Amino acid sequence: MPAHLPAVLAACDRNRERDRADLFRLLAQPSISTQNVGVRECAGLVEAFLDGAGLAAQIIETPGHPMVFGERSGPPGAPTLLLYGHYDVQPPDPLDAWVSPPFEPTVRDGRVYARGAGDNKGQFFAHIAALRAWVETAGQLPVSVKVLLEGEEECGSPHVDGFVAAHRELLAADLVVTADGPAHHETRPQIEYGVRGLLYVEISARGAAHDLHSGNWGGIAPNPVWALVHLLGTVLSPAGEITVEGFHDDVRPLSPAARDAIARIPLDPGAALASVGLTRYAAPEDLGHVERLVGRPTANIAGLHGGYGGEGSKTIIPAEATAKLDFRLVPDQDPDDVYAKLLAHVRRHAPDVAVRRLGAMRPSHTALDHPLAAPLRRALATGFGAEPFDVPLVGGSLPDAVWTRTLGLPSFVVPYANHDEANHAPNENLVLDRFYAGIRTTAALVAELAADGR
Template identity: 40%
Template sequence: MSNYEAYFQGNRDEHLKELKEWLAIPSISALSEHKQDIQAAAGWLADALTRAGMDKVEVHETKGHPIVYAERLRAPGKPTVLIYGHYDVQPVDPLNLWTTPPFEPAIRDGKLYARGATDDKGQLFLHVKAVEAILREEGELPVNVKFCIEGEEEISGESLPEFLKANKEKLAADAVVISDSSLLEPGKPSICTGLRGLCSLEVTVSTAKTDLHSGLYGGAVPNALHALVSLLDSLHDEKGRVTVEGFYEGVPVLSELEKADLASYNPDERKLAADLGLDSLYGEEGFSFTERTGARPTLELNGVWGGFQGEGTKTVIPKEAHAKITCRLVGSQDPQKTLDRVERHLKANIQKGAKVSIVPGERAFAFTCDPSDAMLQLAADAYEEVYGARAVFTKDGGSIPVVATFSNVLKAPVVMMGFGLPDENLHAPDEHLNLDNFDKGLLTLVKYLHKAAQA
């Protein structure tokens, strides 16, 4: 096998220059004004895959954002690996909290800062360069490789699920490999074997037909903000447990073995709190941090607003108030049933004189896979050879809705090989990627593609 360490070190500056070009494209899928940027990011990726040596590269237009497909199938009798990722990124607000502009990539202290650096352009880029490296060093890939890359992951779009179902044969593979997750901590790799599901909703509480003067009407009419705060407070009890009737239906009870496995990588909770600038952690009573974030469901407020938001004071009783809510789901919790239950709770607990309306959002089932599958075990081996520590099999608190779709439609194991870190500010200002994992990620993926040929 070629000396890939020397290869990647020799090409590191060029690779980082290319990645910066891609990160500079503001491919924010949630904002319609960035539609051209989405197209540009998809085109950039298609060109990069062509330069890498893929035989067929296609940009499929959809009702939403384009899907980039590529393949190189010159390893008869060998497994086929399908690589998934996304080129769209989150919005960047609040801009004032970024040290450098989000779409002007900058390297500081061994970290690459930009929106999309870790989620997911930076991690996806590793796969493109790993394939390119093998082709340049050896002339051919040890396995058959396909890429299927979307531009709607951050908005839970429907284009990719529809594309998967319509192109099952085209996308058929022996493993789906995804790098859109994190190591447990520096030097401690992990492979996610479970993701929480998701459902979301937006709540509007309304009262009078117009805003009212708080001096003339205060204390005598319902206040939309008061009603909303009271309503949101009713969603949890004092022990951090969700009070929505039936919410925990389908939540599995953790076995002693599962508890022990989760405890094996539970962080020092005091140190974690301090690192986050907190006096203490908070959550459902009776569960550890790792259990709360990987094996238990949640109901979180993502945004609350209403009334006067400007500078100074405006003595107004607002007629409307709003909130965005996300539930993370585990086990066999049904996202639609969960939405229905939350809606019933909100309507049953709304303050007298106020009205509540709900707009449902995303829905996704939880995902789980068998860590004993050969394709996952070989990934753990590849990590061990590069990081000096074998990957731990974990359950992740996040949601990647399309993962369950890949598993169900293609009937293939999903290998989640993340190279981010939990503190890299994905979805937040100053998102970044540690370049140590950029370097090690490239080597790990090259080793994995060679090991996958044995499966």
């Protein structure tokens, strides 16, 4: 084990009560970014915790809620670890569904219940507690560490791209590690190497100036709902293939290493389907569960509206119809390029249908065999006492491409939270043993990175 690490891990174990009390102070401070409740007070508290852990901390303004940044240099020539997280939380509604109030952290059955417990305060505070243990025990950090905590993740991180592009020097590092999201497995930790991207659009069709009598005008007036339905039928085939011309041009085929990692992920596909009341997969049916998330983009109809949907019948030709579509993108697809191809597709098949772009996020990935994954694997094994498994890409979307594409750094996501953390939902919680395992993991990570660099 690297020098100092046994002593630091012992300190982490001795500090449990203090670390828990500090986490509770953080959880008791609301920081609801969409409603601008307590965000600035929380930023000040986070700055104080970074400062108390021996980092030079500062609050940096953005056009929205501020970033909190802290850094501490290690020995000359040591690598630099950038830890990212977010101190804002989702609104706690519906309040009456909480067993204990969302901003009064309460322990039941080894879990702390509070808004932000898992998403993301308990996870990033594990980093801070680990750094504090290091500085207090060894008087220094064995590598250089930077911590960036944003206050707008729960509103889609609107200013992270601009902030990162404008602060390349400040954020210069060798790797980025994010502790966020729930882990799949009860005991074995995981490393996530990337995320799917996203393109979100709204398409709309118009017919007559108002709804028409379907008898008097039937056969005369074009129906905008049919216009959308026909168009949508040209986007995805019944066999499950996306048929937008050129859509797959930049889809990177799964590498043998990715296929190997997928095969090792501990997962029961039948149970996963059953957990949401499903018995079969979307077409094509003969694909592996994880491969669907890792290796394939999607074209999803998130909503389709038009005409009459109420009780009984109403014989009309609707005047308008809209659909919301989200496309999950995989490496190396680019949302701008996919949007251009989608526009061209709509022009060709339904020139009167309007397309509006509502959002986009780039996919991101780091190579499974990146050399800096090895110290992270060792740290997780130390922290959780179980071998981690690799997830080449997760199905959801995060602004991870700011690290891998904008800064060109390897980026790893390591969820410390339990799979049933109920993030964004009532009774959000964090298993305290996982919080302590997270602290030990971050403590081990800086040691392993230092040992690796020698």
